[in-house]
Amino acid sequence: MSGGGRGRRRLGAPWRRRRPLRTRLALAVTAAVALVAVGVCTAAFFVVRGALYEQLNLSLTQSARLAAQRNPDSGPDTLAGECRFLAAPACAEVVPADPAKDPAAPYLLPVDATTRAVAAGRHAPFYTDIVHAGHPTRMLTTDYAKGRALQVALRADTVEDGIGEAAWWLALIGAGGVLVAAGLGYWVSRTGLAPVTRLTATAERIAATRDPRHRIELPPPGPPGSPAREDEITRLAGSFNTMLGELEQSVTAQRRLVADASHELRTPLTALRTNAELLARGERLTPEQRERASLALGRQLREVTGLVNDLIELARDEEPQPLVEQVRLAPLVEHCAEAARAHRPAVPVHVRVAEVVVPGVPARLTRLVSNLLDNAAKFSPAGAPVEVELVARAGGGAELTVRDHGPGIAAEDLPYVFDRFYRAGAARALPGSGLGLAMARQIARAHAAELVAEAAPGGGALFRLTF
Numbered sequence: 036m037s038g039g040g041r042g043r044r045r046l047g048a049p050w051r052r053r054r055p056l057r058t059r060l061a062l063a064v065t066a067a068v069a070l071v072a073v074g075v076c077t078a079a080f081f082v083v084r085g086a087l088y089e090q091l092n093l094s095l096t097q098s099a100r101l102a103a104q105r106n107p108d109s110g111p112d113t114l115a116g117e118c119r120f121l122a123a124p125a126c127a128e129v130v131p132a133d134p135a136k137d138p139a140a141p142y143l144l145p146v147d148a149t150t151r152a153v154a155a156g157r158h159a160p161f162y163t164d165i166v167h168a169g170h171p172t173r174m175l176t177t178d179y180a181k182g183r184a185l186q187v188a189l190r191a192d193t194v195e196d197g198i199g200e201a202a203w204w205l206a207l208i209g210a211g212g213v214l215v216a217a218g219l220g221y222w223v224s225r226t227g228l229a230p231v232t233r234l235t236a237t238a239e240r241i242a243a244t245r246d247p248r249h250r251i252e253l254p255p256p257g258p259p260g261s262p263a264r265e266d267e268i269t270r271l272a273g274s275f276n277t278m279l280g281e282l283e284q285s286v287t288a289q290r291r292l293v294a295d296a297s298h299e300l301r302t303p304l305t306a307l308r309t310n311a312e313l314l315a316r317g318e319r320l321t322p323e324q325r326e327r328a329s330l331a332l333g334r335q336l337r338e339v340t341g342l343v344n345d346l347i348e349l350a351r352d353e354e355p356q357p358l359v360e361q362v363r364l365a366p367l368v369e370h371c372a373e374a375a376r377a378h379r380p381a382v383p384v385h386v387r388v389a390e391v392v393v394p395g396v397p398a399r400l401t402r403l404v405s406n407l408l409d410n411a412a413k414f415s416p417a418g419a420p421v422e423v424e425l426v427a428r429a430g431g432g433a434e435l436t437v438r439d440h441g442p443g444i445a446a447e448d449l450p451y452v453f454d455r456f457y458r459a460g461a462a463r464a465l466p467g468s469g470l471g472l473a474m475a476r477q478i479a480r481a482h483a484a485e486l487v488a489e490a491a492p493g494g495g496a497l498f499r500l501t502f
């Protein structure tokens with residue numbers, strides 16, 4: 036039996052999965068409302084049935100009291116026997132506890148051992164449904180006097196007819212409720228899933244056109260000052276629109292990166308080709324010219340290699356978690372400072388560090404600090420120091436500042452210094468690809484750190500990295 040139940044569940048689940056969500060929702064709403072309607076009609080039927088029988092029982096009790104008052108001390112006998120008619124009063128008879136005292140004439144109403152027990156005082160009064168003269172009848176057996184019981188009966192046709200009519204009307208109402216529930220379920224599924232339908236259509240349109248600029252139309256907001264009334268579907272549509280906005284920005288940034296990289300690579304590649312063609316005709320060049328061309332070719336190869344490496348680094352969105360470890364920043368900063376001094380001996384680098392440990396990837400953090408120092412040294416005049424300071428923050432974490440004493444960052448350039456390939460007017464004559472600061476900010480964000488640029492007091496630029 037249990038195996039059959041499991042088989043039915045296995046068959047039922049795929050059937051539900053094959054049905055559209057709108058159909059399943061309509062069926063669920065229809066079933067819920069229909070269940071409530073059937074339950075209410077069933078409860079109403081039993082309430083009406085109980086009320087009708089209660090009224091009949093009350094009539095029997097009054098008839099028994101009236102018969103007892105009219106015949107205060109009657110012996111075993113039939114007191115009234117015309118209850119086979121609807122308009123007739125109740126039938127009544129007195130039954131003794133001892134069958135030996137029964138009258139010679141048979142009783143009009145059925146007498147059994149329970150009736151004798153009521154007469155003897157061993158059983159409580161009770162009601163019985165019988166058939167008398169071919170008609171449904173309700174009978175009350177109650178105590179009458181010591182050793183005797185009183186039985187009264189009334190026809191129950193009207194009660195049975197009333198119960199049947201109530202059952203018919205309640206069944207009709209229940210069927211109407213099921214039909215209304217079906218219509219309501221269809222309406223709820225159609226209106227409730229309309230945003231989902233629009234969301235699906237938008238997703239399919241984006242998949243077909245590969246254009247993330249499409250958006251789902253949201254309901255207009257309420258009047259100013261009124262509380263927001265957004266349901267789950269509206270919030271889902273809003274979240275989907277937000278996701279589309281992020282996707283559009285990502286695609287736009289990707290296209291801009293490809294366009295900028297193509298633009299930046301065009302010049303060095305052209306120079307490489309020119310020098311390569313020049314060296315291919317080396318027999319026509321003097322030794323000095325070949326030497327200059329070879330040096331230029333090597334320099335341009337290094338520039339292209341550095342640019343490609345930077346692009347590969349920028350293509351990484353986040354750090355792989357297994358590579359993260361606890362990094363001591365003080366020796367890392369000292370190492371980067373030594374490399375900066377070796378690369379630009381004319382620019383002194385002054386370092387003041389504190390012992391700080393942060394979670395991160397050592398190689399990536401080294402690249403971040405090196406890019407900041409290289410940028411500062413590039414813009415510092417000979418002899419002007421680059422000041423590096425690493426301090427521990429009171430609430431935890433660390434702060435690294437790198438300051439140069441160069442021309443500083445113009446106010447109009449400050450919002451764009453971390454953009455890819457952006458180069459201020461003062462930096463266009465200097466070597467570089469315009470990717471160093473963009474890469475530094477990306478590495479900082481991957482380490483949950485914040486990197487900002489600002490004008491330093493007294494001139495120069497100040498970069499502040501906060502973990």
